[in-house]
Amino acid sequence: xxxxxxxxxxxxxxxxxxxxxxxxxxxxxxxxxxxxxxxxxxxxxxxxxxxxxxxxxxxxxxxxxxxxxxxxxxxxxxxxxxxxxxxxxxxxxxxxxxxxxxxxxxxxxxxxxxxxxxxxxxxxxxxxxxxxxxxxxxxxxxxxxxxxxxxxxxxxxxxxxxxxxxxxxxxxxxxxxxxxxxxxxxxxxxxxxxxxxxxxxxxxxxxxxxxxxxxxxxxxxxxxxxxxxxxxxxxxxxxxxxxxxxxxxxxxxxxxxxxxxxxxxxxxxxxxxxxxxxxxxxxxxxxxxxxxxxxxxxxxxxxxxxxxxxxxxxxxxxxxxxxx
Numbered sequence: 553x554x555x556x557x558x559x560x561x562x563x564x565x566x567x568x569x570x571x572x573x574x575x576x577x578x579x580x581x582x583x584x585x586x587x588x589x590x591x592x593x594x595x596x597x598x599x600x601x602x603x604x605x606x607x608x609x610x611x612x613x614x615x616x617x618x619x620x621x622x623x624x625x626x627x628x629x630x631x632x633x634x635x636x637x638x639x640x641x642x643x644x645x646x647x648x649x650x651x652x653x654x655x656x657x658x659x660x661x662x663x664x665x666x667x668x669x670x671x672x673x674x675x676x677x678x679x680x681x682x683x684x685x686x687x688x689x690x691x692x693x694x695x696x697x698x699x700x701x702x703x704x705x706x707x708x709x710x711x712x713x714x715x716x717x718x719x720x721x722x723x724x725x726x727x728x729x730x731x732x733x734x735x736x737x738x739x740x741x742x743x744x745x746x747x748x749x750x751x752x753x754x755x756x757x758x759x760x761x762x763x764x765x766x767x768x769x770x771x772x773x774x775x776x777x778x779x780x781x782x783x784x785x786x787x788x789x790x791x792x793x794x795x796x797x798x799x800x801x802x803x804x805x806x807x808x809x810x811x812x813x814x815x816x817x818x819x820x821x822x823x824x825x826x827x828x829x830x831x832x833x834x835x836x837x838x839x840x841x842x843x844x845x846x847x848x849x850x851x852x853x854x855x856x857x858x859x860x861x862x863x864x865x866x867x868x869x870x871x872x873x874x875x876x
Contacts, residue, residue, distance in 0.1 A: 555872070556581065556690055556701040558678050558716065561589020562858055563850045564707030565666045566865025567872075572670055574873055579701070580670060581690065583677035588663035590825065591655070591858065594739055598819035599774030601739035601766050602659045606752075606779070607631055607652040608858035614866070615859045619653060627665035629656045629770045633751035638809045640757050643750070657771030673698070681716055681846075688845065703845040705868050709827035710852045720841040723848055727839070730852040733784035734791060735761075735828030738802045741819035742776040748810055759786040760805045776815070780806055784828065795822040829856040838868035847872055 553576050557568045560582035568578045586592075592604035610616045622628045631654045635646040655661035676698075682689040687700035706716045710730035717724040751768035755761055762781040767774050780802045782790075790798055799822040807814045830852040839848040849868035854860035 553577065553703065554687070554701045555579075555703040555705065556688065556699065557705045557707055558582075558690070559589065559707035559850075560584070560587040560663065560667070560672060560674070561707060561850070561861065562591055562663065563853075563861040563865040563868075564589075564705070565663050566862040567705050567707060567847075567849055567869045568670055568865075569666050569668070570866050570869035571872065572668070574869075576873075578670055579673065579698070580667070581673045581676050581678050581698070583675070585675050586660060587667055587672065587674075588660040590828065591659045591663060593655075593658040593660050594821065594823070595658075596739070596741075596819060596821070598741040599767075599777050600658050600772065601777055601779050601821075602654070602764075602769070603737040603739055603779060603823050604825070605659060605858055606762060606764055606781075607654050609650055609652060610859060612859060612863060615862060618862065622662060622665065623653075625665055627655060627662045628653045631769050633764075633768055634749065636750045636753040638753050638755045638757065638763075643753070643810070646754065654769045656769075678716065681719065683719065703847070703872055705847045705849060705865075705872070707849050707865060707868075709850065710830070711827060713848050713850070717846065717848060720844050720846045723839045723841055723846065726836065727848060727852075730834060731831040732827040732852065733829055733831050734787040735784055735825045736782040736787050736790065736798050736802065737823045737825060738780040738799045739766075739819065739821045739823070740778050740780065740799070740803055740806075740817060741774065742778070742815040743818050744815040745776045746778070746810070746814065747812055753809075755809055758805050758809060759783060759802060760809060763806055763809065777819075778806070784831075787824070787828070791824070791826075795824070796820075798822045798824075833860075838864050838871060840868070840871045842871070
């Protein structure tokens with residue numbers, strides 16, 4: 553059996569790794585140069601910034617078991633931040649003490665570890681699927697074809713999944729129902745550490761949703777690197793705002809939220825996530841059309857958490873293998 557997995561985020565790599573462990577030949581395709589999808593890190597001359605997923609938690613028993621193994625491999629570690637909440641009443645210590653995990657030395661370490669020696673076609677955007685007598689052909693944006701593959705799993709954000717599932721209208725219609733929200737992520741490196749006693753905060757006022765001292769995570773060395781994430785609503789209103797303006801506005805919002813004067817900035821960058829996270833949780837698990845040998849998975853099939861993406865990928869692999 554040969555399987556193509558489109559998308560090298562956690563859902564796609566989860567599906568691929570479960571199939572690989574079952575002895576299936578798997579090839580992974582992704583439009584980016586690296587792996588991890590929204591579990592992304594930006595490498596700069598001023599250090600690294602986790603600009604996507606900030607951390608993850610573990611609730612499902614199977615996922616907790618996987619997390620233990622990943623810790624043993626050194627791909628992830630527990631992060632225990634000084635966590636706060638910022639709202640109209642000001643700065644308050646958060647009582648949320650659930651275990652949080654991060655990739656080490658950067659978030660992408662997990663996806664690289666899970667990828668192992670599986671073949672990855674990076675910087676390859678698959679635009680269409682074509683049926684052939686011997687299986688499915690994948691066609692990229694440069695009209696190059698790959699395959700044939702007997703089975704295909706699509707593990708991309710829901711809006712990008714829809715056109716790849718034209719041959720399976722029921723699956724495509726389900727993907728259309730999954731709404732994704734945008735987000736802006738700003739990486740900012742200061743000349744000196746901020747005069748605050750917090751590592752991260754949930755923000756419940758203004759344009760910010762989350763602020764984090766990136767250097768507080770294990771394995772990070774730069775002492776004054778921060779990541780700021782906007783709310784989905786603010787991002788929706790500023791989708792076409794120039795990145796440098798977005799960066800400055802969110803830095804100004806950080807100063808206001810913390811109530812301090814910020815040090816001089818030595819690095820500033822804004823990244824727009826058009827599909828940052830699902831608007832709502834779903835309980836599909838994964839989508840399957842076994843008669844067509846087509847499947848789809850992602851956090852939008854289950855929940856917006858990294859755990860949901862991993863579980864969705866695992867379920868897609870199990871259905872393909874006939875174990876569910």
